[in-house]
Amino acid sequence: MEEPQTLSERPRGGGDIVTETRLAESWPCSSPVPLACHVPLCAFPVRDRGLCVWSSVDPVGQLLVLRGHRDPVTAVAFGNTGNPLLVCSASQDCVVTWRLDECREQARRGVDPCGTVLGAPLGKVLCVKCCPDDRVAAVCTGNQVLLLDIEARSVLAQLRGHRGPVTAVEFCPWRPHVIISVSEDRCFKVWDCLAGSLLYSSPVLTAAPLLSLSVDEQSQQLAVGCAEGQLCVCSLVESHCYRCVTRVDLRKRVESFCARTVGPRPCGWPEGSELPSADAPGSGDVVDATLPVLGLARCDLARVRGPDWGLPSAENASCLWIGSSTGSFVLNLANFELEAALRYEDFRNLSIHVAGSCAVTSSDDKAFCLLAPMFGGATTLLEVDLAALVRSQRQPLPGRPLSVLPSSCVSPTSPLCSGTAAERRAKPGGHKRAAARGAVRDQPLVLHSSVRSSGYTAAPHAAAFSRKTAVKGDRDRSSGHRTTHRREEYPSEKSVPTALRRQLAVPQGPAAVCCIQFSGDGRRLACGLANLLLLVSDADLTGTPAVFSGHDGAVSTLGWSHNGRWLLSASQDGTLRLWSARSREAVLCLGKDVLARPVRAAQFYHLDAFLLLSAGPELLLLKYHVDTPQDERRRYKQRSRCSPVCRLPMAGAAEITCLSAVNEFYSYLVLAAGRNRALEVFDLNAGCSAAVLAGVHTRPVHQICQNKGSSFATQQPQAYNLFATTAVGDGIRLWDLRTLRCERRFEGHPSRCYPCGMAFSPCGRFLASGAEDRHAYVYEMGSSTFSHRLSGHTDAVTVVAFSPSVPQLATATLDGKLQLFVAE
Secondary structure: OOOOOOOOOOOEOOOOOEEEEEEEOOOOOOOOOOOEEEOOEEEEEEOOOEEEEEEOOOOOOOOEEEEOOOOOOOEEEEEEEEOOEEEEEEOOOOEEEEEHHHHHHHHHOOOOOOOEEEOOOOOOEEEEEEOOOOOEEEEEEOOEEEEEEOOOOEEEEEEEOOOOOEEEEEEEOOEEEEEEEEEOOOOEEEEEOOOOEEEEEOOOOOOOOEEEEEEEOOOOEEEEEEOOOEEEEEEOOHHHOOOEEEEEEHHHHHHHHHHHHOOOOOOOOOOOOOOOOOOOOOOOOOOOOOOOOOEEEEEOOOOOOOOOOOOHHHHOOOEEEEEOOOEEEEEEOOOOOEEEEEEHHHOOOOOOOOEEEEEEEEEOOEEEEEEEEOOOOOEEEEEEEHHHHHHHHOOOOOOOOOOOOOOOOOOOOOHHHHHHHHHHHHHHHHHHHHHHHHOOOOOOOOOOOOOHHHOOOOOOOOOOOOOOOOOOOOHHHHOOOOOOOOOOOOOOOOOOEEEEEEEEEOOOOOOOEEEEEEOOOOOEEEEEEOOOOEEEEEOOOOOOOEEEOOOOOOEEEEEEOOOOOEEEEEEOOOOEEEEEOOOOOEEEEEOOOOOOOOEEEEEEEOOOOEEEEEEOOEEEEEEEEOOOOOOHHHOOOOOOEEEEEEEEEOHHHOOEEEEEEOOOOOOOEEEEEEOOOOEEEEEOOOOEEEEEEOOOOOOOEEEEEEOOOOOOOOOOHHHHHEEEEEEOOOOEEEEEOOOOEEEEEEOOOOOOOOOOOEEEOOOOOEEEEEOOOOOEEEEEOOOOOEEEEEOOOOOOEEEEEEOOOOOEEEEEEOOOEEEEEEEO
16 A cells, blocks of 8 residues: 655644645646545545545544556545445546445455446546435436446446536435436536436526536525536425526625625634735735635534524524635525635645635534645645634624613613603693693573574584595494404414405506505505505405595605504605594694605604604604694694604715614614615614614615514514515515624515515515516525515516515505405
8 A cells, every 4th residue: 555645744824723734745637636525534536546535533544545446536425324434436447436444454454455346437537426325326427427326336327418528416315316417518407316317407507617516405405616606506495496596606705705804813813824904915806816616515503603693593504615716615505695714825824725626524613625736736634623713704793782672671861761751741731731621611501592693403514624534444443442353363374375365456547656554453554656645445455445645746655653543654745744544634744844854764663652764864753742633623723743852863974765663562773774785773772873784785775674573473582683674686685683694685586676675474484575577576584585476466566565464465566556465
């Protein structure tokens, strides 16, 4: 047995994060070099057509060189079971399987290890892979995939269909009879091993040849990497029909990750390495022009993440090792962001800074990266402390934990307390005035029936300019008696509204629907239109809607009060109006005399105690008082009033595009997004900004949607910290307030030109979004691709809303039509 020429005994470079062990100095140089890792073993070819299997646990005692090929080894792979561990190597002459326990025993006796030869000359083999039970080996030779029975030493099937050399193949873990192959023809194919038939053939995915692939069992997703740094992630769920979930540009992800993490040297960063600075030459080119995806492997970060990393579901999110020429990176398959980046140039003492071949594997909190240079004859194994690497590059958490649910009482100096205190101070006087008005006074009694001016004997006159004071659906509430409607729990199972129940066109002529919202009891639906009107109809879209008129511009924002009595609307005419839901009258109107700038967003806040709105770069908190006199003579004289409580400016003086806060229960936090693509969290208990997130999307956020739940559904307390943001052309991102990290992305709906809305279901399990392709999309919170695609629309779907009481979804389109979807 001949050993490699150089075997280092002392670890080099890297310090506490990366430890390098140089394995071999000289071997026949060929590109790409076949490499394989299986903790704690690695395999790589050596000179004289040999295969070296080396253990990182005992480098000297576990060194094993296997010889049996007449041609250089071009593909190698480890088995999946350890009883005993199997190694499969391939060359142009044959495929050989080696049982390591038997080979080590033969080497101890001084006998050359021997393996089992499978098949005849095959031509150039680019990849070999063993099935989960190590009974079948898939060999990629030329344009076909051969399935070889390891025990019977026979060919089971020949899978032909690719138009270029097959570069990689993988078995599906949960469907062992299904394999996936990728080729230089830039597509992947799904095969049935038992029938030897083709199940699915994808279209052309990228402009460059596909080099690697990986199948993740937890998320049931397929990741395919190409030679130009593009990564395509597709869903393998049977009902999803292999649709593409997202496309990842590795270079852009690395640049974005480096921009977030570059700064002061983290604690524990290895000595002898330096972080790139913004002023350093070439700092703009963090990576090469292309980052070929040389290898893909599963990465488990559940054990290295701390309890402060977000939701338990996010902690167990699937991650993927991506091996490239200048580094190895960990990609989160939920939010498609990098969790860690191991760039070789950051560690000066490493022997290889540009790799030509790469194989990565991880176990517990350790990762092993086997590298072969693009030019030269050295093979290097890097042992990475994954926990230390992630900690050194982790973004700092907020100074104090943020939560939608308050953990303390309102501070005496809080803006929320000032309005309440003022109301309490004014309350006794109000009671006195009410008692004075209700007191019986002495009045002269007229007994003469001939005095007609008294009006005692005349029939009552109708009030002039009388309006309809009851909206359909409010009769039981206007009577003052308690409703007998039984409140039922919102069904959490089988609650996806997918069946189109009813469609309604705007009765006042074709006009785009700008906003819709259900009332808190789920019995009414309000719609803001571009033709200056506001409509309120029954939740099932039956009957004649009530019309609210008064705005001189399109109604851009509306919101129901928690008690259902009031309706708030903001218009492009720069005014804000508060309506009585029963009488359709505007009881409060704020115009340019009160608001210096037009209102972009407005809502009720703190259980209807305040009005929260944005005007320009400021967030305004208003205390309001509604006066609804019963006297017909005072009916048209507005006596309602409001007063500002506090003003909070947006960081950078950026104009606020949208805001969101919880009104269904007491909460101190308010979320606001600006035109500078940043999102800011305001704490109104302290009256200041609590956190700022820069670069939330590539474009300004046009909607923030919080998981507010409803009074008909029960959720875990942690779920209320979830919120979603969306921007034109950048999909939807799901965030967690406790960590201020993006936990998941939803990119299956097309939204490139119009700002399409979104909404959480009351149970918190689904997220609906509009789209430009005349469909509405429903996502499950545990999946990155949509689960349902709702049709039946005649134009782009721009607004969606879930009913808080029953599984219903209302959608609105640009041509002024409302659709109601119910659960089947």
